[in-house]
Amino acid sequence: DGGITQSPKYLFRKEGQNVTLSCEQNLNHDAMYWYRQDPGQGLRLIYYSQIVNDFQKGDIAEGYSVSREKKESFPLTVTSAQKNPTAFYLCASSIWGGSTGPNTEAFFGQGTRLTVV
Amino acid sequence: GQQVMQIPQYQHVQEGEDFTTYCNSSTTLSNIQWYKQRPGGHPVFLIQLVKSGEVKKQKRLTFQFGEAKKNSSLHITATQTTDVGTYFCAGLGGGGADGLTFGKGTHLIIQP
Numbered sequence: 001d002g003g004i005t006q007s008p009k010y011l012f013r014k015e016g017q018n019v020t021l022s023c024e025q026n027l028n029h030d031a032m033y034w035y036r037q038d039p040g041q042g043l044r045l046i047y048y049s050q051i052v053n054d055f056q057k058g059d060i061a062e063g064y065s066v067s068r069e070k071k072e073s074f075p076l077t078v079t080s081a082q083k084n085p086t087a088f089y090l091c092a093s094s095i096w097g098g099s100t101g102p103n104t105e106a107f108f109g110q111g112t113r114l115t116v117v
Numbered sequence: 118g119q120q121v122m123q124i125p126q127y128q129h130v131q132e133g134e135d136f137t138t139y140c141n142s143s144t145t146l147s148n149i150q151w152y153k154q155r156p157g158g159h160p161v162f163l164i165q166l167v168k169s170g171e172v173k174k175q176k177r178l179t180f181q182f183g184e185a186k187k188n189s190s191l192h193i194t195a196t197q198t199t200d201v202g203t204y205f206c207a208g209l210g211g212g213g214a215d216g217l218t219f220g221k222g223t224h225l226i227i228q229p
Contacts, residue, residue: 033216040126042205042221043160058216090159105150105162106207106217 003027006091006109013078013085013116021076021112023091031096032074033106036060037088046089049074050096078114086116119144121208123220131228136193138223140206147209149182149189150217155202163191163204193225201227 045058063082166182
């Protein structure tokens with residue numbers, strides 16, 4: 001089955017802890033993305049990666065970190081520096097169209113709902 | 118940076134009425150994509166528009182890309198309860214380097 005998988009579906013974190021959200025894809029896509037979704041706010045880009053061992057900050061990267069050691073995997077760490085981490089986190093992947101950017105659809109995972117307790 | 122505005126934020130319609138959501142970008146776009154997110158679900162790709170003035174149809178859905186490639190619209194004719202969800206536009210800037218910028222979405226609520 002081809003697709004993009006996020007885990008866990010639900011995650012609870014104590015204040016001051018770092019947590020890592022998993023994102024794996026077997027679509028052979030070069031580009032991967034992390035978005036944060038809050039009620040009424042749409043999707044905001046946290047980080048994205050076009051190729052292995054390279055990634056770029058999105059609009060709201062502060063308090064987050066990523067790695068791209070393998071093409072298939074793009075984990076997101078929510079650090080204790082993120083002041084308001086409770087949100088729905090979506091990972092996506094797409095074919096990357098070179099300098100013109102992604103030119104095909106983005107495939108989204110099922111999302112991880114993070115709650116700080 | 119690039120901004121994509123989408124209106125309205127919420128739209129209530131009676132089943133069978135038409136629905137339109139509008140998307141405007143602060144900069145010229147290379148392309149624009151539309152996604153639908155069902156309640157509790159994740160965004161699913163609907164369509165991509167690339168050419169100036171392009172119009173595409175999918176059954177009851179009509180998508181338009183403005184002549185200046187800075188605005189777009191999605192129109193649904195004769196809504197059905199299965200159309201419920203949030204519709205997002207996502208724009209790709211002219212440079213292409215910054216990935217997709219999503220609008221805040223329009224929540225479509227249908228009353229039977």
